[in-house]
Amino acid sequence: MQQLSGHDASFVYFDLPHAPMHGCFLGLYDPSKAPAGRVDLEKIQGHIAERLHLARCFRQRLVRVPFDWDHPYWVEDKNFDLEYHVRHIALPPPGDWAQLCRQCERIQARSLDLSRPLWELYLIEGLNQLEGVPSGSFAMLIKFHHAAIDGASGAEIIQAIHDSDPGAEAGPVEDPWEPEEEPSAAELLWRAHSNAWLRSWEYAGLVARTVPRLAPFNRRLLRQEFSVPGAPPATRFGGRVTAHRSFDAVRLELEEVRELKRSVDGATVNDVLITVCGGALREYLQEKRELPEESLLAMLPISVRDEGDEEGAGNRVSAMVVPIHTDVEDAGERLAAVRESTRNSKEMTNAIGARLLADHTQFMPGALIGQAMRLTAAMPTEAPGAANYNTVISNVPGPRARLYAAGARLVSTYGIGIPHDGMGLMHGIWSYCGELTIGATACREMLPDPEFYAACLGRSYRSLKHATLGGRA
Numbered sequence: 001m002q003q004l005s006g007h008d009a010s011f012v013y014f015d016l017p018h019a020p021m022h023g024c025f026l027g028l029y030d031p032s033k034a035p036a037g038r039v040d041l042e043k044i045q046g047h048i049a050e051r052l053h054l055a056r057c058f059r060q061r062l063v064r065v066p067f068d069w070d071h072p073y074w075v076e077d078k079n080f081d082l083e084y085h086v087r088h089i090a091l092p093p094p095g096d097w098a099q100l101c102r103q104c105e106r107i108q109a110r111s112l113d114l115s116r117p118l119w120e121l122y123l124i125e126g127l128n129q130l131e132g133v134p135s136g137s138f139a140m141l142i143k144f145h146h147a148a149i150d151g152a153s154g155a156e157i158i159q160a161i162h163d164s165d166p167g168a169e170a171g172p173v174e175d176p177w178e179p180e181e182e183p184s185a186a187e188l189l190w191r192a193h194s195n196a197w198l199r200s201w202e203y204a205g206l207v208a209r210t211v212p213r214l215a216p217f218n219r220r221l222l223r224q225e226f227s228v229p230g231a232p233p234a235t236r237f238g239g240r241v242t243a244h245r246s247f248d249a250v251r252l253e254l255e256e257v258r259e260l261k262r263s264v265d266g267a268t269v270n271d272v273l274i275t276v277c278g279g280a281l282r283e284y285l286q287e288k289r290e291l292p293e294e295s296l297l298a299m300l301p302i303s304v305r306d307e308g309d310e311e312g313a314g315n316r317v318s319a320m321v322v323p324i325h326t327d328v329e330d331a332g333e334r335l336a337a338v339r340e341s342t343r344n345s346k347e348m349t350n351a352i353g354a355r356l357l358a359d360h361t362q363f364m365p366g367a368l369i370g371q372a373m374r375l376t377a378a379m380p381t382e383a384p385g386a387a388n389y390n391t392v393i394s395n396v397p398g399p400r401a402r403l404y405a406a407g408a409r410l411v412s413t414y415g416i417g418i419p420h421d422g423m424g425l426m427h428g429i430w431s432y433c434g435e436l437t438i439g440a441t442a443c444r445e446m447l448p449d450p451e452f453y454a455a456c457l458g459r460s461y462r463s464l465k466h467a468t469l470g471g472r473a
Helices: 006-014 041-049 097-109 151-160 185-222 254-261 269-287 331-352 354-363 366-377 450-472
Strands: 022-030 060-063 073-076 086-090 119-127 137-145 245-253 297-303 317-323 391-396 408-416 425-432 435-443
Touching: 022 097, 041 086, 041 119, 097 119, 097 137, 097 245, 097 450, 137 408, 245 254, 245 408, 245 450, 254 269, 254 435, 254 450, 269 297, 269 331, 269 391, 269 435, 269 450, 317 331, 331 450, 408 425, 408 435, 435 450
Parallel strands: 086 119, 297 391, 391 425
Antiparallel strands: 022 137, 022 408, 060 073, 119 137, 245 435, 297 317, 425 435
16 A cells, blocks of 8 residues: 655545546557557457556555545555456547547546546547558557656556567566555544654655755845746636547657757757747637737646656656747747746746755645635636646657557557646647657637647747748748
8 A cells, every 4th residue: 555645646636527637648550560460459458468567557546535634545456457447449430630639538528437546548440541640540548647647657657568579578577466455444544643743744854955945046036047937817728627628739750840949059849849839829819819918828847756766656746837938929039038938947946946846745735625626616617717827838758769559550649638727728748759749638618629729839830940940941
């Protein structure tokens, strides 16, 4: 039995029927090199069954403490049923990209059962008209709750259920799996009582590490070595989200993105992608006659995992908030402005310490958070959200080498994000084998035309290419 950290537990408390806290990995597969040239449900179930030992979260479920007086625990589920988690659907003809996006939206909108291990896998067949993917291909959509994994650990788990060779077999099971009995309410409450005393001392130690950082931080702030972002402007993506989702995505070449970043000294691949998202939001809101005069703000997750901890489950993330310069029309000038904003935000985050900021989330009181979220859910739909940013841009570096699942070649990967109250649009960026994809996930009432927003992302990228490469674009 293992207790969730405060950060992991927060995603359990934040999980609401209209805003579930799970993300999705979408992979497109070419089965032509698999045995018999096809992959069916039985093959996928057997493939996953052979790899359950590679990730604890596959067979762990939540046990909550009565009244949420302490953070929940993971226990090995004695009633684990693989057939419940691995599911099968097929698209009707013609089986194109738009149909796949609509199906993914419906799956993403449905909450996971918090009484079972927090994941589901969908085998989606009938992909016959997708650009760059052979006819007769299939997709796998994997839902994971954010309480179990973050982007970095999620990428490692995705890699664990894939192989570098189409004929590879799963490694041996070193430690046999043993299910666990659920602890009693009395035991959980006793643990909560003991943890309350222990955490008071741990928090005192955290405060002792934080206080010495505050004075240097304030001095640097006064010297204007960095600045603190203000409040985000009001947009259609604020307020309370509904339970309905929209999704679409674009594909980019990683090497070309690297070439674009060289046009601005010190710029990164992430700066280029932020610039593209900023340009897309600028065009989209201009089209709706809703573009604010001031720049929109984006939250960028930052991994604070130690080296060698990439395979650990759970969340090891901090964040920084940056302007994405939707107020700048020229794409080249926007990239330069984004580069300066990310530099400023990194300076500010480093002044306190990203890990130190993340450590403070471990001490959030579960009962109060749960009550606050229930009150939020009871508020009118038009009530404003509390997010201090307009969107999230999450970049997850994926594997560079070609991968296979059950003998089928993984062609492309996409991330489907987690809109929530106050932030109705998330950009999930995945890289794999020389390709980058930007997936936009939103509340459908806030972004009812995801195909148009995907077109905005494409035009924003082409504008940046023209502004930075000129005639070479």
